[in-house]
Amino acid sequence: MPAPKVFVTRRVHQEAIDLLKEKCDVDIWDSDEVVPRNELLKRVKGVAGIFCTISDNIDVEVLDAAGPSLKIVGTMSVGTQHISEFECRKRKIYVATTPDVAADSAAEFTVTLLLMVTRRCLEGEKAVKDGHWGKWKPMWICGTEMLNRTLGIIGFGRVGFGVARRLKPFGLKRIIYHDVHKASMGDDLGAEFVSLDTVLRESDFVIVSCALTGLTRHLIDGEALAKMKSSAILINTSRGPIVKTPDLVEALKSGQIAGAGLDVTDPEPLPKDHPLVQMDNCVVTPHLGTNTTKARLAMAKNTALNITSLLFFNSPEM
Numbered sequence: 667m668p669a670p671k672v673f674v675t676r677r678v679h680q681e682a683i684d685l686l687k688e689k690c691d692v693d694i695w696d697s698d699e700v701v702p703r704n705e706l707l708k709r710v711k712g713v714a715g716i717f718c719t720i721s722d723n724i725d726v727e728v729l730d731a732a733g734p735s736l737k738i739v740g741t742m743s744v745g746t747q748h749i750s751e752f753e754c755r756k757r758k759i760y761v762a763t764t765p766d767v768a769a770d771s772a773a774e775f776t777v778t779l780l781l782m783v784t785r786r787c788l789e790g791e792k793a794v795k796d797g798h799w800g801k802w803k804p805m806w807i808c809g810t811e812m813l814n815r816t817l818g819i820i821g822f823g824r825v826g827f828g829v830a831r832r833l834k835p836f837g838l839k840r841i842i843y844h845d846v847h848k849a850s851m852g853d854d855l856g857a858e859f860v861s862l863d864t865v866l867r868e869s870d871f872v873i874v875s876c877a878l879t880g881l882t883r884h885l886i887d888g889e890a891l892a893k894m895k896s897s898a899i900l901i902n903t904s905r906g907p908i909v910k911t912p913d914l915v916e917a918l919k920s921g922q923i924a925g926a927g928l929d930v931t932d933p934e935p936l937p938k939d940h941p942l943v944q945m946d947n948c949v950v951t952p953h954l955g956t957n958t959t960k961a962r963l964a965m966a967k968n969t970a971l972n973i974t975s976l977l978f979f980n981s982p983e984m
């Protein structure tokens with residue numbers, strides 16, 4: 667029997683390609699840039715697996731182009747909003763993600779971004795680069811400490827919990843979280859399960875780490891932002907559309923909240939003249955949550971193994 671065909675939509679780690687090549691006939695869009703749509707539609711024809719990233723729109727047209735041979739879409743990500751999951755389910759095409767291997771990297775980055783905002787690191791660094799570092803000034807670029815503050819987390823999965831675990835030793839007064847369910851793992855940290863309203867009203871730092879779904883799109887809109895303390899800081903490392911961008915711009919401009927750190931935005935990428943990029947009280951990073959060498963290699967290998975496992979060893983009930 668000929669080896670099943672797999673199309674890889676981007677240049678990824680050779681280790682992952684080697685894993686695929688042990689069992690499959692592999693075609694790669696060998697570039698750091700997104701595969702052009704016409705090329706994607708052409709190259710998926712007759713494949714059994716697609717190895718994709720969050721930049722590829724795997725919609726009905728792509729599934730149609732692949733045809734009935736397609737058994738699995740393996741994405742090198744936790745998020746799946748770039749894949750038409752509903753359509754995949756209808757066609758019994760398995761969608762595989764890489765949730766376990768990137769959570770530490772994402773949690774660590776979320777903490778990094780929070781500290782960058784609370785300690786106003788970029789303003790300081792910019793002052794140095796712009797030649798504005800003068801003699802020591804008693805009240806210059808003063809930030810906020812973690813000690814005795816309330817940390818609020820929206821979405822207490824692997825990343826949310828990882829953030830709480832990392833920040834607990836900073837001497838927080840309370841850790842509160844909201845999720846669809848109370849998480850037993852929160853008990854170990856003394857984290858309290860509360861309503862979304864309570865997270866918004868009582869937190870000094872609000873971390874968005876829930877998945878993007880129909881229910882969480884624009885969860886953080888003007889109404890939600892108006893409930894937050896004027897000293898509060900909002901961090902989003904999950905997905906951009908969970909926060910309603912124009913409402914956040916307004917809240918940061920008016921002083922409704924004190925600051926924001928965004929590793930994900932809507933739109934993404936943000937143009938460099940976007941108001942969020944121009945504001946001193948907003949730190950924007952370019953979707954760096956899982957960018958460690960270790961996590962990215964693990965994500966690539968995991969995706970390859972997801973594809974070969976499905977094609978060769980099992981077909982989970984769908």
Ligand SMILES: O=C(O)[C@H](O)CO
Pocket residue numbers: 720742743744745746768953955956957
């Ligand atoms: O979904 C994910 O895994 C990330 O956003 C990609 O880095």
